[in-house]
Amino acid sequence: MQSYTEENYLKIIYHLSEISNPVLTNAIAERIQTKAASVTDMIKKLSEKELVNYVKYQGVTLTEKGKLTAINIVRKHRLWEVFLVDKLNFKWDEVHDVAEELEHIQSNLLVERLDEFLDFPRVDPHGDPIPDKYGNFAELAFVKLSKLNSGDKGTITGVSEHSSAFLKHLEKLGLTLGKRIEIIEVLEFDGSVELLAEQQKTNISREVAKHILITKN
Amino acid sequence: MQSYTEENYLKIIYHLSEISNPVLTNAIAERIQTKAASVTDMIKKLSEKELVNYVKYQGVTLTEKGKLTAINIVRKHRLWEVFLVDKLNFKWDEVHDVAEELEHIQSNLLVERLDEFLDFPRVDPHGDPIPDKYGNFAELAFVKLSKLNSGDKGTITGVSEHSSAFLKHLEKLGLTLGKRIEIIEVLEFDGSVELLAEQQKTNISREVAKHILITKN
């Protein structure tokens, strides 16, 4: 059993692993809002518990055990987000902080019953996939535009944000359902995306890219 | 804002206050599964925060501020219990430990939306009343079974003891929520109660009777 804090470290390391592996101390420190020295301390502890592999000055990677633990927390986080939006009428941008707390509740029965109650959702309100209880992610027909790299091509098949302000913005950019797009470049410094839609070059912010769902083809 | 631990102390002090006021150090120590010295430490801290009034060797009482905080935790605990039973099909003796964790989630929006989602329940699955967001309890018309006399009739509307051992015992006796009962006799020498529940004659100890709540009708 891990402490609340240990769980948070594992979750952050899991998310950062998708960007760069191994994960560097400073990257964790920044994300978890703490000092590098504190991160080093915690990494040592997680390493002793065999939840991460740690090489001094190189960074950390999750062990199989650590990865399963992290995925389980992600699962709980996303299920609770679905609950908050679908059942309690939260907006998608109001759920994060509360889910951040709820993800640490310890009860397998609770998680499985919640999953059932929500009718086994495959994605959370932001379009992120929800792993099953064994830690497996279902293959999804779509991926967030923000996950694509230069050269990738696809079709807009959905959005994960339904405010009329956002939809009007997309319409103005010509990024509507069914449109084919191609990524030109993902800008390093702000994560904004340069793309081609109907011979038209457009730049969209990372925030916008996060809420456009693409079917690669 | 109080820590998880401080919240637990306030809640326990609130519950113990209903039995004896002021609440003694040892009583808290026993309930919270810790040592008297630790309780003294925490009481001092709560006293500095003006959540309790503390007189050395005499015990503690909650201040108005402390009482409101405690009642809010009780409110959340009981609302979550309703959620677990009504929506996730937990049994009434499975909910306590999970609710014990959920009661510490910090979000007023969450609590109010949950209350609404559950259709503003007045009592939890054990029959305990749920205070409103201002800390007020609705008047409920129940009395301890141990206060009844022969010939009295009523309906089981709650319990005031939530250990799963006790709840299982009641289930075995067929004395579950909603059952109608009639007192046959209260035995002089040990205070045990002979009663009729669904044509079935049963004898329960005074201790058990003390923890069953009855609506006379």
Add this chain to the structure above:
DNA sequence: TTTATTGTTTAGACAAATCTAAAAATTTAT
């Protein structure tokens, strides 16, 4: 009304998670 018993508090220590400041390793630039 001393003595014994029980209950409570103090003193000092410990583990978890954090911090600051300084040292060490690594990377980048000259």
Add this chain to the structure above:
DNA sequence: ATAAATTTTTAGATTTGTCTAAACAATAAA
């Protein structure tokens, strides 16, 4: 390749909540 800049780690201190052992207060018994 050596110096400079950056990143990471160590060392030592701090805070929160806990503990044990000893001292102190209150209550009950002789």
